[in-house]
Amino acid sequence: MSVLEQLGTLDIGTNEEVDETLQRIADEEAKVNERLESLLAKQCQIEAKMSGIGRSLSLLHTVDSDSNKLNDQIVNTAQLAESVSAKVRRLDLARCRASECQQRVHDLIDLHLCSQGVVKAIGEEDYEKSATHIARFLAMDQQLLRRTADDVQGSLTSVSDAVKTLEDATEKTRVLNAKRFDEAVKADDLASVERFFKIFPLVGCHRTGIEKFSLYICQKLANKAQKELRNAQDIAKAESRLQLAYADRLTAILENFARVVEVNQPIIEAFYGQASSSLIDMVSILQHECDTEVKNLLMEFNKNRQIQYRSKQVNESTQRSAGGGNLGSNSIQALGHYRKPSGGSVDKLNPKEIDAIIAEITVMHARVHVETCVPEKEQLDIMERYEKIMKNSDLRRQMQEILSTYLLLERYFMEESVLKAIGLDTYESGQQCSSMVDDVFFILRKSIRRALTTQSINGTCAVINNVAACLDGDFVSALKAPLKSGYPSGYIDLAQAYNAIQTTLQQGKLHSSDADRGRANFLVQLNNADISTEYIETLCQTMEQEIGGTFPQTTPVERQMLDSCLTELKAVRDALKATVDFGMQQLRSSVIKPRLNPWINQFLNYSHNLNEEELAAYEAGETFVQFFIVQLDGLLNSFKNSLSPRNYDALVSILATEVTIQLERAIKKISFNRLGGLVLDQEVRALGSYLTGATSWSVRDKMTRISQIATLLNLDKITELSEYWNPENNKEMSTWHLTPNEVRTFLTLRNDFRIEDIKRLQL
Amino acid sequence: MEDYKFLFKIVLVGNAGVGKTCLVRRFTQGLFPPGQGATIGVDFMIKKVEVEGEKIKLQIWDTAGQERFRSSTQSYYRSAHALILVYDISCQPTFDCLPDWLREIQEYANSKVLKILVGNKTDRDDREIPTQIGEEFAKQHDMYFLETSAKEAENVERLFYEIAAELIGQARSKDGSSSAAAAAAQRQSEGSSIGLGSFSAKAAQSNCCGGLASGGSNSSQGG
Secondary structure: OOHHHHHHHOOOOOHHHHHHHHHHHHHHHHHHHHHHHHHHHHHHHHHHHHHHHHHHHHHHHHHHHHHHHHHHHHHHHHHHHHHHHHHHHHHHHHHHHHHHHHHHHHHHHHHHHHHHHHHHHHHHOOHHHHHHHHHHHHHOOHHHHHHHHHHOOOOOOHHHHHHHHHHHHHHHHHHHHHHHHHHHHHHOOHHHHHHHHHHHHHOOOHHHHHHHHHHHHHHHHHHHHHHHHHHHHHHHHHOOOHHHHHHHHHHHHHHHHHHHHHHHHHHHHHHHOOOOOHHHHHHHHHHHHHHHHHHHHHHHHHHHOOHHHHHHHHHHHHHHHHHHOOOHHHHHHHHHHHHHHHHHHHHHHHHHHHHHHHHHHHHHHHHHHHHHHOOOOOOHHHHHHHHHHHHHOHHHHHHHHHHHHHHHHHHHHHHHHHHHHHHOOOOOOOOOOOHHHHHHHHHHHHHHHHHHHOOOHHHHHHHHHHHHHHHHHHHHHHHHHHHHOOOOOOOOOHHHHHHHHHHHHHHOOOOOOHHHHHHHHHHHHHHHHHHHHHHHHHHHHHHHHHHHHHOOOOOHHHHHHHHHHHHHHHHHHHHHHHHHHHHHHHHHHHHHHHHHHHHHHHHHHOOOOOOHHHHHHHHHOOOHHHHHHHHHHHHHHHHHOOOOHHHHHHHHHHHHHHHHHHHHHHHHHOOEOHHHHHHHHHHHHHHHHHHHHHOOOOOHHHHHHHHHHHHHHOOOOHHHHHHHHOOOOOOOOOOOOOOHHHHHHHHOOEOOOOHHHHHHOOO | OOOOOEEEEEEEEOOOOOOHHHHHHHHHHOOOOOOOOOOOOEEEEEEEEEEOOEEEEEEEEEEOOOHHHHHHHHHHOOOOOEEEEEEEOOOHHHHHOHHHHHHHHHHHOOOOOEEEEEEEOOOOOOOOOOHHHHHHHHHHOOOEEEEOEOOOOEOHHHHHHHHHHHHHHHHHHHOOOHHHHHHHHHHOOHHHHHHHHHOOHHHHHHHHHHHHHHHHHHHHHHO
């Protein structure tokens, strides 16, 4: 807003107003002056900048002209380069053509040479030379050759002539080579065979060559196998390896095949090319022959060893025993009848398993071999083909069949041998268990070991399963049978019974009463079951190690399969433990309980209301606990030598439990005074230390409750209880096994404690 | 210790080519791989499932149907909790062999093992064995019955889940406290195999069998 406009709007009627306006205008003026001054102050800065810009402007002109010049130069250079490279390209093309031309000329010269050489070579029967010529010819581009022939038609007709000659020669050589090869085969001239075999790839007949050569090898192998077949029997007889004759022969066959592949592999690679599938072709043909060969062998094997007849017998016998129903005595009696076939087959099991191993090992060996020679990256399809050949081969199938036979016979052998071991069970004096435990586990171990040597995970799993079944079935029921009938509790004293057993054992024959025999048998089987649990653990442990050694490279699934089967075997241990427990319960009800009863009843005859004199008299005479310990000692001693350590410990533990229960019951029936409580406490301590000393196990645990009862009854004053009751007051005391109500009940047994005081207790 | 409460072993048996491997693959991997080669010996798969709020590990043993593997596959029967006997509804011979299979099961398996008869390949339209015939056979021999198609994934899950549920029921009734049952199941000791027996199998079986059998007829009506 200009000052004039301001003036127009202002009211200047009065003096004051005029003054005021003047003042305002003066202010405005001052402000304007100020602004002007500040603008003027910038003038020289701006001028300096302007001059700077002016100077740069002239510089920029030079830059512009320079860059234009540069641009021109670059364009020139580019044009130059373009023309040069075009020339180079043309040159290159020309060079290519020239070399192609040269090649063609070379080809033509070679062609000429070859056509001449071939005729000459064929004439001279120099097959290698002619084949080399032909190979050279085949390496040429046939179409190109023909075109060349067309191009130069008229001037050089000999080109097409040469081609024709060579084509004829190729055909001729092929036929001739095949003929010569066949002749060589017929003449069994290995050197010639190899010579012509090497020519096949030169004349472009890879497939034919391989086929012919493989057939030749097959023929050779067949002959060899036959020769060996004749010799094998004699050699085996001479080296007393008759039962291994078939295994030896199988090994020989497979080794021959493996060797042939190994020997010919470098030749084939050298002459037929590394990347070609020739080797695989050969292997597949050979595999076929190998299958036939093995099949023949196995047929003979089956025939000679009467495998079918034996399997049939085995099957029949299992069916019979299954139909018979109750195992036990029946099958044991029948053992004698079965023994003949099984006795024979025991020896015979060896060749089969060894067959299987060797077959497996050799096949693996051959496979590993081929795998290493075939470059892995590009040759996946070939590998797959190879795997397929191996997988579908008759050999594999036959091995499966033989494994099946093996499993059948192995199971039969195992089951029958175990039954036999059970049937022939004997025990000697001084031994805690009888012969069958060692025998049975020896057999099972042998079976499993043998299964491992088959190198077959499936086979091993099956045998482990069978072992578990065998233990769980026949073996456990054999152990359990005498335990089920219980421990015969005759009227004679146990010590006597034990002596009777000892004498019978010493005399080596059983002529004492059935009860004695039953008792001895009971204890022996109880020990057998106990020892067996240990044996199973050992068996599993060694198995795991051996499996790790036999199958170092298992897949996770295979590992799981093996583990699962082993778990199954370990589970049998639980069955055995259950058997032991079962037997222990029998002992408890037929030995411990009835024996303890009268002894504990004695306790009631001893008064626990004593004064000082009576106490002295009591301690001078035979105390209850002395009597009791003597009795217990007698009882335990009668078992100590005839039970295995673990079983004995278990017996002591059961005894301790039973003693505390019955003693507690007896305590509740009588009343105590202060001195009576003292006596009881002493008695319980004595009992505790006796039982603890009787076993390596700690039975202290079982004594806790009864000791606490004794402590209660041994209190001086009822108020003392608080010292014991609170655990923080007394660290030695373990936690109370008694409920507050029980504590009150037991305290009432002290006839000098007042009911009101007991009721008043803060528990 | 892994976090499952029960471990059950299920063994599949039946003639070669009835689709045992496909059933197992379908269930464990959700695949139907056609053109599978014959199983060699025994194959082994594990699948963890949750049934009735319990975590369960199913150990499935897929056996080879071919005769030459028989002596190795038989050895797995004893420890099985459930045996699935499979036939091909479009192949009469596979059905005709069932009595032989039952004889084998009788001989080698636990007598109280859970047995399930399965007619596989319901997707095929050249059916030779009517559902009813299979059902009757199952009833006669005290087995459950179900028709499945591994290709169409029909009744496959159901087959295994019902087995799991039934086995849980048996394990629980055998042993009041389920934790102890788990321990027993894990060890697969004789305890568990005996336990299956002590369970009053008849009632539960007929109960569950009814369910499964009706399921079978439903599916046939659907088809």
